[in-house]
Amino acid sequence: MRKLPVTELQSGVYLLDEFSGTNCYLVVGSEKALLIDCGTGVGDLTGTIRDITPLPVEVIITHGHCDHFGGAFDFPQAYIHKDDLRFVNRIQFTQFARRVFTRGNSGLRENGFTVKDLRKRRYRTRLVPIEDGFTLSLGDKTIRVKHTPGHSHGSIAVIDDADKVVFTGDNCGDALWLFLPGRTSVEEWLPSAEWLYEQSETYRVFWGHRVPELTHDYIGQVLTWGKEILASRKKNALFPKTEQHPKRPDGIVYKTNTIFKRSKHR
Ligand SMILES: [Zn+2]
Known part of the structure; x- marks a missing residue:
């Protein structure tokens, strides 16, 4: 099983690149380390972490998509926002979503990964629901969570004030996806x-795919x-279409029936 390529982004903050599929991150404190996202689950994530630090590892998931949660089976417990918990329980525990992602992801494909490489361990991971304002001590660093709905209802930003870094999951990036179920x-x-724009004046921002820093x-x-x-329309479309704005590869992909907030959105 291949270990994930590691880049030290700054002292104590690491990018664990799941073979150009998903970006996972590790923040190392004085007593504990925090893993932010687990990838799809094709590589030796725990072995990769052990090469960096011997400290106990906590796990937090930025949102309930299989390419961020898939590798969680290696860990006894993971924090996830309560609004994505049901979503994870319903779909992401199945192998199906992971297979779809692995087939469709050009990064994994170019690195020679196929659905056969998906590790098939049982998920015994205890999911701990968290909310806006959740904090976690790593010893000398305290991690904060901000609820940042968008890409999914339960998307969160993980804030490391000591290192002045924000991990935004998939809630902003080159080709922001606002069209999936749960958006x-x-x-x-x-x-x-x-909020992220304001933070990025003084904090480095890392996201879940491709070039990590925004x-x-x-x-x-x-x-x-x-x-x-929002300015281009007056109301949501009755018959939804998926569109991209602007029409370039990194434009926002959205559905025309979820531009404006609805009173009942799920
Ligand atoms: Zn996602």
């Missing part, structure tokens, strides 16, 4: 993006695109 409207995503200017651009989507 919010673009309107409900906007405050999360505005600059302040780039986050501002994605925010502007979101505002343009």
Whole structure:
């Protein structure tokens, strides 16, 4: 089983790149380490972590998608926002979603991974539901959680104040996906993006795929695109279409029936 390539982003903060599929991160404190996302589960994640630190490891999942949760079977416990808990329990524990992701992900494919490489351990992971404001001590570092709905209802940002780093999961990036089941409207995503934009003035921001770091200017651009989507229409479409704005590979992908907040959105 292959270990994941590791990059030290800054002292005590590591990128664990699941073979160009998903970016996982490790923050090492004085008493514990924190793993942020577990990838799809094709590589030796625990072996990779053990090469970095012997400390006990806590696990937090930025949102309930299989490419962030898939490798959780190696850990007894993981924190996840309560709004994504039901979502994970319903679909993500099945192998199906992981297979779909592995087939569709160009990074994993280019690194020679197929569905046969998906590790098939049973999930005995205890999922601990968390909310906005949750904190976790790693000894000399305290990690905070902010609820940032958008990409999913239970998406969170994981904030490491000591290192001035924010892990935003998939809630902003090059080709933000606001079209999957469990998403919010673009309107409900906007405050999360505005918060991230402000944070990125003083904090480094890392996300879940491809080039890991998002600059302040780039986050501002994605925010502007979101505002343009809202300004382009008066109401949600009755018959949804999936569109991309702007029409370029990194534009926001959204559904025309979830632009504006609905009173009943699930
Ligand atoms: Zn996702």
